[in-house]
Amino acid sequence: MSLLTRLEKQKQAQSFENKQQEQIQVPKRSDPFLKLKGLIHEQLVSEVDSKLLEASEYDANRQELKDKVSQVAKRVIADEQFTLTRAETQQILSQIIDEVVGFGPIDSLIRDQDISEIMVNGPKQVFVERKGRLELSEITFRDNEHVMHIIDKIVAPIGRRIDESSPMVDARLPDGSRVNAIIPPLALNGPCITIRKFAADPFTIEDLINFGTLTREMAGFIEACVKGRLNIVVSGGTGSGKTTLLNVLSSFIPDDERIVTIEDAAELQLRQAHVVSLESRPPNIEGKGAVMIRDLVRNSLRMRPDRIVVGEVRGGEALDMLQAMNTGHDGSLTTGHANSPRDMLARLETMVLMAGMELPIRAIREQISSAIDLIIQQARLRDGSRKIIKMTEVQGMEGDVITLQDIFIFDQGFFKPTGIRPKFYEQIIAQGISLPISLFSSLRE
Numbered sequence: 001m002s003l004l005t006r007l008e009k010q011k012q013a014q015s016f017e018n019k020q021q022e023q024i025q026v027p028k029r030s031d032p033f034l035k036l037k038g039l040i041h042e043q044l045v046s047e048v049d050s051k052l053l054e055a056s057e058y059d060a061n062r063q064e065l066k067d068k069v070s071q072v073a074k075r076v077i078a079d080e081q082f083t084l085t086r087a088e089t090q091q092i093l094s095q096i097i098d099e100v101v102g103f104g105p106i107d108s109l110i111r112d113q114d115i116s117e118i119m120v121n122g123p124k125q126v127f128v129e130r131k132g133r134l135e136l137s138e139i140t141f142r143d144n145e146h147v148m149h150i151i152d153k154i155v156a157p158i159g160r161r162i163d164e165s166s167p168m169v170d171a172r173l174p175d176g177s178r179v180n181a182i183i184p185p186l187a188l189n190g191p192c193i194t195i196r197k198f199a200a201d202p203f204t205i206e207d208l209i210n211f212g213t214l215t216r217e218m219a220g221f222i223e224a225c226v227k228g229r230l231n232i233v234v235s236g237g238t239g240s241g242k243t244t245l246l247n248v249l250s251s252f253i254p255d256d257e258r259i260v261t262i263e264d265a266a267e268l269q270l271r272q273a274h275v276v277s278l279e280s281r282p283p284n285i286e287g288k289g290a291v292m293i294r295d296l297v298r299n300s301l302r303m304r305p306d307r308i309v310v311g312e313v314r315g316g317e318a319l320d321m322l323q324a325m326n327t328g329h330d331g332s333l334t335t336g337h338a339n340s341p342r343d344m345l346a347r348l349e350t351m352v353l354m355a356g357m358e359l360p361i362r363a364i365r366e367q368i369s370s371a372i373d374l375i376i377q378q379a380r381l382r383d384g385s386r387k388i389i390k391m392t393e394v395q396g397m398e399g400d401v402i403t404l405q406d407i408f409i410f411d412q413g414f415f416k417p418t419g420i421r422p423k424f425y426e427q428i429i430a431q432g433i434s435l436p437i438s439l440f441s442s443l444r445e
Helices: 003-024 034-047 062-079 086-101 104-111 144-158 205-211 216-227 242-250 293-300 317-326 341-353 361-371 425-430
Strands: 115-121 126-130 133-136 168-172 178-182 192-196 232-236 259-263 275-279 307-310 333-337 374-380 386-398 401-411 414-417
Touching (some): 034 062, 034 086, 062 086, 144 192, 205 242, 216 401, 242 374, 293 307
Parallel strands (some): 232 374
Antiparallel strands (some): 115 192, 168 178, 178 192, 386 401
């Protein structure tokens, strides 16, 4: 390649990068204390025990490490004769402690209870979702390497990895918050992190009622369905609150039952005494050793479960889940991505076909109709609120079509019963569970 050609390519690459920067409109900020922080970091590495430096936010050594970091930082500031205000000193100490003990610049966002999601789009742009609204934060990273360091700090404790050969990873924080990371060359703006935060205390059904996600009558109906061992699928789009609702549904399972949970990254926060949590595993660096959700569903059947709770079905495990529901594992719960109950059934058909079994469509639909009792459709509205917009009974087959019947709907800003009593009502009553028939009347106030 000639020198002229190389220069032209460099010019084009620079032009492309400049256009990208213009499009994402990254505010230019510089850190006036970068040199000072570097000196403090160097001193920490030389003075503090490496094992202590690896202490996580939830370790017993956290306070000891914070005290040591503060001592070293204050000494470096004094020795280097930096002139700082009390507020600047406190800011630097806080940032250094977050870097060493927590997850760097985003640690303060993780601790902020008003923030439900954190989106790092490269080192210079961090968005947050606060009370259902997206906003650009003041937080930035030094460079791509800084973001990579935080990603490694998140994924390493749970035995996951991310590099050029495996540039995407799903992980979790110690509190159960869901993390996804994707790095160059797939991410053009630099390493990206998306964190779906979980509340420190899991939401209860009372919280969802107060948020306006459902009414008290609908909550009573859901509780009766779970205790009555109905098979329930929570359907909804991304960020609609499916996992939160699944967590609440799981809280209604009686304490004397054995629960097996199966997830890609363990997020469910069940409070019952007898819970076995299983988590899938990606392949190792040699491409071996992967354990998929489907493998765990099959294995769970040999673990004597009273209830199987699958965080989300998205592939061939749907067939194993349906077979479990049809062979005595009543009361199973799961979630899936779909925009309506009918779409959820279509997705289940597709996922069963992904299992590689050459089953006729009618046979698949018969499996689905006999396995699933109730679909709860969750949605996130324009104002950022999350609502249960439909509770739909799966009634059975008519010809080649699965018949559905809405029990509750969200219409024109109000939750309404449709006036139809579900077919499984007698099944619930027969188990001694109280469920007033007036709950389904469309004439009640």
